[in-house]
Amino acid sequence: MKAKWFLLSIFFTLSLILSGCDNSLLVFDPKGPQAKTLSDTIIFSIIMMAGILLVVYILFTFMLVKYRASKMDDSYEPPHEEGSKWLEITWTIIPIIIVIVLSVVTVRTTSEVESKPVAYANDKPLVIYASSSNWKWHFSYPEEGIETVNYVNIPEDRPVEFRLYSFGPITSFWIPQLAGQKYAMSDMVTKINLAAEIPGSYIGKNSNFNGKDFAHMEFETQVMTEKDYEKWVEEVKETAPALTESEFDELIEPSVLGRKTYSSTHLEFSPAPEGEHAGHHHGNSDEETDSSHHMDMDMEDHK
Amino acid sequence: MKWDEFFVTGEPMIYAAMVSIVLVSVAIVGSLTYFKKWGYLWRNWLTTVDHKKIGVMYIIAALLMLFRGGVDALLMRAQTAVPENGLLDGQHYNEIFTTHGIIMILFMAMPFIIGLMNVVIPLQIGARDVAFPRLNAVSFWLFFFGAMLLNLSFVIGGSPDAGWSAYFPLASTEFSPTVGNNYYSLSLQIAGIGTLMTGINFLVTILKMRAPGMTLMKMPMFTWSILITSVIIIFAFPVLTVALALMMLDRQFGTQFFAMQNGGMDMLWANLFWVWGHPEVYIVILPAFGIYSEIISTFARKNLYGYKSMVVSMVAISLLSFLVWVHHFYTMGHGVMVNSVFSITTMAIAVPTGVKIFNWLFTLRKGKISFTSPMLYALAFIPIFTIGGVTGVMLAMASADYQYHNTMFLVAHFHYVLIPGTVFAVIAGYHYWFPKVFGFRLNEKLAKWAFWFIAISFNVTFFPLFILGLNGMTRRMYTYSASTGYGPLNMLSMVGAVGLTIGFLLLVYNIYWSTRYAKRDTTGDPWDGRSLEWSTPSPVPEYNFAKTPVVTKLDAFWFSKKENTSLTEGEYEPIHMPNNNGQPFIMGVAFFFFGFFMVFSWWIPAIIAGLVVLGAMAYRTFEKDHGHHIPVDEIERTEKALRGEQS
Numbered sequence: 001m002k003a004k005w006f007l008l009s010i011f012f013t014l015s016l017i018l019s020g021c022d023n024s025l026l027v028f029d030p031k032g033p034q035a036k037t038l039s040d041t042i043i044f045s046i047i048m049m050a051g052i053l054l055v056v057y058i059l060f061t062f063m064l065v066k067y068r069a070s071k072m073d074d075s076y077e078p079p080h081e082e083g084s085k086w087l088e089i090t091w092t093i094i095p096i097i098i099v100i101v102l103s104v105v106t107v108r109t110t111s112e113v114e115s116k117p118v119a120y121a122n123d124k125p126l127v128i129y130a131s132s133s134n135w136k137w138h139f140s141y142p143e144e145g146i147e148t149v150n151y152v153n154i155p156e157d158r159p160v161e162f163r164l165y166s167f168g169p170i171t172s173f174w175i176p177q178l179a180g181q182k183y184a185m186s187d188m189v190t191k192i193n194l195a196a197e198i199p200g201s202y203i204g205k206n207s208n209f210n211g212k213d214f215a216h217m218e219f220e221t222q223v224m225t226e227k228d229y230e231k232w233v234e235e236v237k238e239t240a241p242a243l244t245e246s247e248f249d250e251l252i253e254p255s256v257l258g259r260k261t262y263s264s265t266h267l268e269f270s271p272a273p274e275g276e277h278a279g280h281h282h283g284n285s286d287e288e289t290d291s292s293h294h295m296d297m298d299m300e301d302h303k
Numbered sequence: 304m305k306w307d308e309f310f311v312t313g314e315p316m317i318y319a320a321m322v323s324i325v326l327v328s329v330a331i332v333g334s335l336t337y338f339k340k341w342g343y344l345w346r347n348w349l350t351t352v353d354h355k356k357i358g359v360m361y362i363i364a365a366l367l368m369l370f371r372g373g374v375d376a377l378l379m380r381a382q383t384a385v386p387e388n389g390l391l392d393g394q395h396y397n398e399i400f401t402t403h404g405i406i407m408i409l410f411m412a413m414p415f416i417i418g419l420m421n422v423v424i425p426l427q428i429g430a431r432d433v434a435f436p437r438l439n440a441v442s443f444w445l446f447f448f449g450a451m452l453l454n455l456s457f458v459i460g461g462s463p464d465a466g467w468s469a470y471f472p473l474a475s476t477e478f479s480p481t482v483g484n485n486y487y488s489l490s491l492q493i494a495g496i497g498t499l500m501t502g503i504n505f506l507v508t509i510l511k512m513r514a515p516g517m518t519l520m521k522m523p524m525f526t527w528s529i530l531i532t533s534v535i536i537i538f539a540f541p542v543l544t545v546a547l548a549l550m551m552l553d554r555q556f557g558t559q560f561f562a563m564q565n566g567g568m569d570m571l572w573a574n575l576f577w578v579w580g581h582p583e584v585y586i587v588i589l590p591a592f593g594i595y596s597e598i599i600s601t602f603a604r605k606n607l608y609g610y611k612s613m614v615v616s617m618v619a620i621s622l623l624s625f626l627v628w629v630h631h632f633y634t635m636g637h638g639v640m641v642n643s644v645f646s647i648t649t650m651a652i653a654v655p656t657g658v659k660i661f662n663w664l665f666t667l668r669k670g671k672i673s674f675t676s677p678m679l680y681a682l683a684f685i686p687i688f689t690i691g692g693v694t695g696v697m698l699a700m701a702s703a704d705y706q707y708h709n710t711m712f713l714v715a716h717f718h719y720v721l722i723p724g725t726v727f728a729v730i731a732g733y734h735y736w737f738p739k740v741f742g743f744r745l746n747e748k749l750a751k752w753a754f755w756f757i758a759i760s761f762n763v764t765f766f767p768l769f770i771l772g773l774n775g776m777t778r779r780m781y782t783y784s785a786s787t788g789y790g791p792l793n794m795l796s797m798v799g800a801v802g803l804t805i806g807f808l809l810l811v812y813n814i815y816w817s818t819r820y821a822k823r824d825t826t827g828d829p830w831d832g833r834s835l836e837w838s839t840p841s842p843v844p845e846y847n848f849a850k851t852p853v854v855t856k857l858d859a860f861w862f863s864k865k866e867n868t869s870l871t872e873g874e875y876e877p878i879h880m881p882n883n884n885g886q887p888f889i890m891g892v893a894f895f896f897f898g899f900f901m902v903f904s905w906w907i908p909a910i911i912a913g914l915v916v917l918g919a920m921a922y923r924t925f926e927k928d929h930g931h932h933i934p935v936d937e938i939e940r941t942e943k944a945l946r947g948e949q950s
Contacts, residue, residue: 024788026775027706035706042703042773049693056660056689063667064682067603068674078670083609083662091661092612095654099647102700106646109702111639134478164636169473170569172634172709176775180705183635185570186472186563190636207709207777209466210473212393215780279566 026176026203031223032196033117034179041109048098113180116159117195125159125193128152129265129272132184132206133167133252135213140265146236147243149251149260153222155229156199162192165272167252172208175221181207187279189272196223216256237263245269311461314395321458350883352436354421355740355843357443361418362733364447366811368410371454373807375403377800380764384797386785396781397464398483402453404467405487409494410450412587412721415729417446417501420529420590423736424505426836426843427523429514429852434507436881437923442497442504444891449494452898456486460902463487466779468580469550471561471572476554482902488551489898495543502536505529514835516854520614523834523857524600524607527614528593531621532586538625539582546575555904570635577628585624587721589617591728592659595681598731599663601832602678603670606858609662616655623652633701634708642701649699656692660685675830676750680731683758684723691719694769709779712772718765730757730810738829742841743821745813753809760802767792767799827946833861838870840945846878846933849942875939877932884928890919 028043030036112118116125129140130152139152154160164173164184174181179194196202206217224232243262248270251257271277311317335341348356378399382391391399421439425432433439456462463483465474474484509530513522522530550572552558559567600607607613629637629645663685672678694716698707707713738744776789783789828837835852836843838860850871856862863870893915900909 025770025773027773038702038706041700042697042706045697045700045703049697052693053689056664057686059661059664060685063664063670064672067667067670067672069671072671076671078603078605080606081608081665081669082606083612083665087665088609088612088658088662092654092658095657099650099654099696102650102696103643103647106650106700106702107639107643109700110642110646113702113705114639168563169478170470170573174777176706180702181634181708182705183632185635187568188636203775205775205777208470209397209709209779211465211478212397214397215393215782279563279568 029177031177031198031200031202032179032194033119034113034194035177037109037112038180041105044105045102048102052098114193116161116193120157120159120195123159125161126154127161127163128154129163129165129267130173130184131165131167131266131272132171132173132210132217134169134211134254135206135217136251136255136257137173137204137206137217137219138251138266139219140267141233142265142267144233144237145264146233146240147262147265149257150218151220151222151259152204153224153229153232154196155226156196156223158226159193159195162194163272163274164190164192165274168254169210170208171206171210171217173204174207175202175204177202178221183208187273189274189278196221199223199225199228211254213254213256236261239263309459311458317458324458345885346883349888350440350885352432352440352881352883352887353845354425354433354436354439357439358418358421358423359740360443361414361421361446364450365411365415365418365729368406368414368450369807372403372406372411373804375399375406377804379403380793380797380800382781383783383793385794386783386787386790388782391781393781394464397466397779398462400779401463401466401469401483402457405453405463405491406450407721408467408583408587409491410446410453412725412729413498414446414450415733416532416587416590416725417442417498419594419729419732419736420505420525420532422740423732423836424508424526424529425512426739426839426847427526427834428509428512428517429835429848429854430508430512431847431878432881433504434512435504437884437887438500438504440884440887441890442501444887445497445500445894446494448891448895449490449492449497449898452493452895452902453486453490455899456483456490456902460486468573468576470576471550471553471569472563474550474554474572475562485551485554485902485904488547488554489901492544492547492551493894493898495540495547498536499540499544502533502540506533506537509533514852514854517859520611521854521857521859523593524596524610524613525590525593525834528589528596528617531617532589535582535586535589535621535624539579539586542575543579543583546572546579549575551901555901570632573632573635574628577631578625581628581631582621582624584717584721585620587725589620591725592617594728594732594735595663595684597834598677598681598735599666601735601830602673602675602681603667604673604831605666605670606833606861607662608666608668609658610857612658613662616658619655620652623648623655627652630699630701630704633704646699646701650696653692653696653699660689660692675734676745676747676754677731677735677830679751679754679758680727680734683754684727684731687719687723687727687758687762691716691721691723695720707772709777710772711768711776711778714778715765715768715772718768722761722765727757735830736836738824739827739836739839739841739843741818743817743823744829745817746821749809749813749816753806753813756802756806756809760799760806762799764796764799764803767796831864833858835860835870838863840942842945844941844945846880846938849875849878849938875935877934878938879930879932881930882928886919886923886926890916893919 028039030039127142129142131138136150139148162173164182166184166186168186171184172181173184173192178196179192182190182192184190200223202221202223204219204221206214240261240263242264243266248266273279335344348360351357378391382388382396461481461483463469463486465479465484469484469487472478509526549560553560553562559565561567561569561572563569596607596613627645627649629641630649633642698704698713698716734745734750771789771792824841827840838852839847850873852870853872859870893912897909897912897916900912
C-alpha cells in the first residue's frame, strides 16, 4: 500500500532527523545561541508540518481504501456533491491559524538572529570583515590589525560581528553550526551577528555558486578560549608578514589557495563598500547609503 | 575567432554528441527524402495552424527536451554519487546543471503544458481552434527555435554556466567570458516572446470562444487553470523580456545595469529574475492542478468537490504569486521587516493550496475510484506533493531559510513540488488525452510499470537530499570530500536516478508498443469522460465539432450521456477554417539565425536575419487570407467515417 509506505518512510526519516539532534546533521548540532534558535525553529516547524502530513495521509488512505471501484457494487453510482460550505471554511481557517502561528515564530526568530545574541547584549562585539574573492575568504580584524585567508579564529563567549562583502560574484557566508548564512556582495556590506559557546573547529563555506571552483570554497572556523585567542593574535602580530597592496591584488585573482596569515589588513588601502565607499549613492550624500545602516534602522524598529 | 573557439573541443562526450547530432540529422534528411515525405512534412506539420497538431509538436519537442535534461540530471547524479569523482570537471558540471535547469523549466515543463493546453482547451470549450491560429503557429516556432538555439550552445561556443538563474555579476562577461550566457539571453528571449503570445492567445480564446451557454463558472477546471495561467503569463513574461534585454545590453553592448561598478546593481538582476521567476513556477503548477482536477473527477466518477472554492483558490494563488519573489533571497540582508512581510505572503500561499488538496480528497469520498494510469499519477501527486508543500512552508520562514538557503534541502523541496506537481501532471494528462488525439490508448500494463518505477524512484532520488541539505551540503557543488559524510546518501540518490531513467524509457517504449499493437478506440470516449472534448470522435477531425455544442451546465457531456440528450441541434453548416501557411516557420528560422548571429556579435548577418523577421511580419500585415470553408457534404462524409458503426 502506497500511502502506508510513505507514512512509514516519513516517520522513519523524521525520527532519524530528530534523533540527529545529538550526533549528526550540522544544522541540528548548534554551537552558539543563533544557530540554536534556528535549530529550534526548524524542529518546531517540522513537528507542525508532520501533523499536517499525518492528517492528509490518513484522509488519503481512508478514501483510497474505502472508495475503490473493486470494492463497490457494479450498480453503485457516486452522488453529485457541490461541496460543503462548512467543511471548506474549516480547511481554510485551520491553515490560516497555522500560518499565523508560524508567522509569529518567524518574525520573532528572524529579529532574534539578526541582532546581537541576547545573552551578550552588553558586550562589545569583535568586528571581523569577511570578504570573498574567487574562490577564497579573506578575514580582516581591523582592531587587532591582522588578516587571514581561508580560516578564522574567534574567542568563545563573546559576540562576533561579521561584516560581509565580495570582490566578485555574490557569495553567501555560512557557518552552519554558529549562524545562518548571508550574502556577500560587491557594492554593500551585510552583517552577521553570532557568538560561539563551545571551543572547537567548525566548517564554514560559501553556499552561493560563484563559478568554477565554488565547491572548494571552504574555510575553518576555530573557536578558542579567550586566552588562546589573545595568544594567537599576539603571535600573528609578531611573526606574520604585513599585507602589501600588490600582494593583495595577487590574492584576489581567481585561484584556490591554502591558508595565509598577515599582520596588517587590506582595509587600509582597499576599504569595504560601506559608508562613503558604498556602491550606491542615491541622490544627495547625506542620505543613508549603505545597507548596513538600513538594517540597523530596521532593527531599531523591532527592539 | 578561431575554429577551435567556435566549436567546443577537447571533451570526448561532446565529440560523441557532435557525431550523433550529425548522424541523426543525416538519417532524418535521408529518410524524409527516401520515403518522399518532404511534402507531407511541410503541408501537414511545418505549415499547420491546427491547434491539435501544434499541441502534438509541442509535446514531442518537450519529450525530446526531457531526454536532454534527463541526461544532464543523470550526469550530475553520477558525478556526485561518490566523493572526489573525476567524471566531470568543475566547468562541465556547472554547464550541465545550468542547462538542466533552463531546459527542464523552460523547454520541457512549459512546452509540455502549452502542448496539452493547445490540444485540449479548444475541445473543452467547444471551439474549432484558438482565437489566433496563425499566431499560435508563430508561438510554437519561436519556442522551438529558441530551444534549438540553446541546445546548439552545447557543441558550438559553449553552454551557459552561471546557473539557470544567471545571477550577476557571475553572468557578466568578466566572470563568464564565453558566449554561453549570450545564448541564455537570446534563446530565452526568443522562446519567451512565443510564450507571451501563447498567453494572449489563450486568454482571448477562453474569454471569447466558449460554446453557447458555457458561462465562466461552467468551464471545466482545466480551462479555468489555463485562463488564470494565461493572465500570469501576460503579467510575468514582459519582466523576463526586459531583464534579458538588459542582460544582453550588459554583456554585448557595454552597459552597466548589473555591473559591480559605476552604480550597477547586481541584485537588480536577482529581483527582476524572480519577479518573473516566481510567477513562472505557478505558470507550470496551476495547469497541473487543472489536469489533476479533470482526472480525479473522471476516475472517481464524481463531479469536482468545491468547484467554487477551487476557482477562488487558484485566483488567490495567482495574485499571491506576484508578492513573494523576495523569498528567493532572504539572505541578501534586507531587514527583519522586509523578510517578515515576504515570509507571511509566502506562507499564505499554503492556504489556497491546502484548500485544493482537501477538495481533491473529498472528490474521492463516496466516489468509485478506478486505478487507471492517469489516475495513479494523480493519486501519487497528493501525498508526494504535500511533502513538497510543507517543506515549502518551512523554507518560507525567513529565519530558518538562513540554514536552508542554497542547500540540497532547497533542491529536494523544489523537485518535490515540480515533479509530482508538474511532471506527474503532464504525464498523467498525456496518458489521459492521448486516445483523443491518436485514436488509441497507451498500454495500461506498461504505463503502470512505468508509473511505479517513476513514483518510487522519485522518492529514492530526492528524499535523501533533504537530509543532505540539513547536513550542510550546498547545491551546485561538483565534488565533495569523503570526510563530509555526504557519500552514501548521494549514492542512494544515484540509484533512484537510474530507476527514474528506467521508468521514462518504459514510458517511451509504450508509445512504440501501443502504436503497433494497441486496440483502436472507436467511441471517442474511452475513459467515460465528463467534458466536451470526449463528445468528439477520435482522432478529432480538423474542425473539432461538426455542430457547435450547446452547454447548460458543468460536466455537460456527462449529463448528456446520463440523460440521453444531445448536445447539438440543427443541421450541418459549412465550417470556416484558417489556411495553413509557411510564414510562421520561416519567421522562426529567421529568428534562429538572428539569435545565433547575435550570440557571436556578428552584426551584419544579424541585421540581415533581423530584416527577414521584419519582412515576414510585413508580409503578414499586407496578406489577404480569409481562410476556407469546409462544405457540408465533406463534413457529413468525415463524420460518418469517424463515427463508423456508431451513427
